[in-house]
Amino acid sequence: MNTADDCRLVVNQVGKQYGKKTALSGVSFEVGPGLYGFLGPNGAGKSTLFGIISGYIHQYAGSVLIPEVSQLHPVRVGVLPQAFSGYGEMKVGEFLLYMASIKAPSVPREEAVKDMNEKLSVFHLTEKKNMRLRTLSGGQLRRLGIAQAFQYNPAVVLLDEPTTGLDPEERISFKNYVAEQSEKEIILLSTHIVSDLEESTKEIFIMNNGRLLLSGQEEELLAKVRGKVFLVTAPSETELYRKVGSYKISSLSSDGELRARVVTDGTVPCPGAAPVQADLNDVYIYTQMASGHQQG
């Protein structure tokens, strides 16, 4: 029987070419149970990487080692794809039982029903059990997608943009559940929303152009941009962009006047710019800047 120590996901020099286009190149990491965040713009290679780990992408370079099925993890991999629609004509409960029968056919039906009820309860779908999937709202469908990804506590869970369509309350609930599950499962979470990863991730991977640009714990990453983030204020947009120049804005807010967080190479962008504490969003912008990617 596998123990938590045996539960390691090893990705070794993984690459993928689509014709002449390189979707993924030389990606390597090894992780144990915990939550791991993958940040990167569209086309960075996150979905390709998840596709390879899940087995969706058949031919690729390198190797991927996934923990075997064990009593603790009757399912090896659980997946929530970026676009999840399920089967519109199935009922919620029926859908979960069907997915359970595919993922772990050897698990007795009573176990499947117990697991289903638990997931319905966690994701606030108990009342929707007998509703058809096509009648669910976007947020409810997303929660169902997440629920099926966690069926039977898979050894590895791949969540591609899981919080899209979730309201703030659901997002918090999701974060709490993921944090709890990450103690015994390897959870890889791909997102554009940096706040999804704050405080709960064991390690963050920042990707662009099919490569891993940066990885590390939240604190390590924040240290890389310390002293490189400034708050710039201006009465108008024109004035703000004049002040910021060629540096990148990581976030913008308005409080009578415009307030922008600006990421630089350490240079003070303009007179009056005040250094501020960096957050993950700044790290993300800094990394993209460093890799030459032009974000708006």
Place this chain on the structure above:
Amino acid sequence: MLHAEFSKGRKWIRQIIGIVLALAAAVGLLCLCTYQSFVTTDSGYKDVSGIKGLSEYVSFVHDRSAGIFDDNKLQAMLSEYKENRKTMSVEDATLVFNQKHPEYESVLSNLYDDEFSAAGEVDPDHYDFAILTGKPDLADAFFRTIEEYADATYYSKAEITYADRRAASVSSSFQKGIRFDVTDHWLTYMSAKSYFSIILAFLACFLAARLYCSEKENGMNRIMVTAGRREHRRISRGKFATGALLLAFLYAAGELLLYLLILRPYGRCGWNSPVQIAGVYYSSFYKGTLGQLYVFALPGTLVLILSIYAVACLVSLLCRNSLMAIVMSAAVTMLPTVLGENGGLMETRWYNHLMNALAFTNLDPSFVLQNYSSFGFGGSRMPAYPFAVLLSGIIFLAAAVILPACYRRSMQV
């Protein structure tokens, strides 16, 4: 898995059942409504059409022609016709003959028309009757013609020898007398059956695409790939069985509708008539009755449709979306037939043999026995239709084995 597949497609399966049964009824009614023929009256010919016309025709012909038809009766009718020809024109002699023997008119008046016989030209549609009745002069003309064809493309020497042997066999049975009866309703039924089968062939392509491409279209394949190989086999078997069962059910229900619409009200006679009696089978060497043909063609057509479905499933496995799968499946299963019929390829022997083996070609029941073309494998003749059904059965079983083995791979990119 069967239950799961039906659950996934509850809505569209219900819609499909409704649409197909409505189409089956529409096809049956359309064939009845467009029925056209004529009956002879004292003053000449009278056109009859539609449902009422068919009823009228059935009553008219059945009263006069039904019964045992043998060599003596044939000779008596021929003498009568030839006697009339001495004093009447071809048209008048034909009219008089038809008033008395309506069902035989179309065959005999052409066969024994002096002008045709003198020129040695016999209407090819009536060769069968030459064989059926064993008339040596007409049989000779028939074989001369197919030998000429043989030199060009169509028949092989082995086929001619076989035809000769079969002709002798059929002729001998004719000496004992055959049941001759009204058969127009058979043509109406066969026509409706043919259209309905083509509808099912298209449905087979649609079902295959819907079942095998839906996961790839809605992104569920990204989740499904995480399941084991054994589960993928189960899923694929469930999908394959769902489509096959649905097709079998719709075929049975549609056939029942056609039976109730056409054969039940009009098919009270003709079941024991030889197949040659129905116009479309003039040139068949088959010895069976229309009733036997009906019983044989019922499961036969289902096997043909299932093989089209099996091929469509294999094609759909390779496609990423339903529309592409439907177009590709239709092209693979139907295009050879369409090209053959419209592109002149039927003139080449290899293509003709290929056509005879195709499921879609044989969906037209008139093809079942009409040509009885052979494959001539090893010089021995094989009946085309049974061979096509056998081949279709093998294709279906092969697909049932191949599909589960390849299903998981088809979910991946």
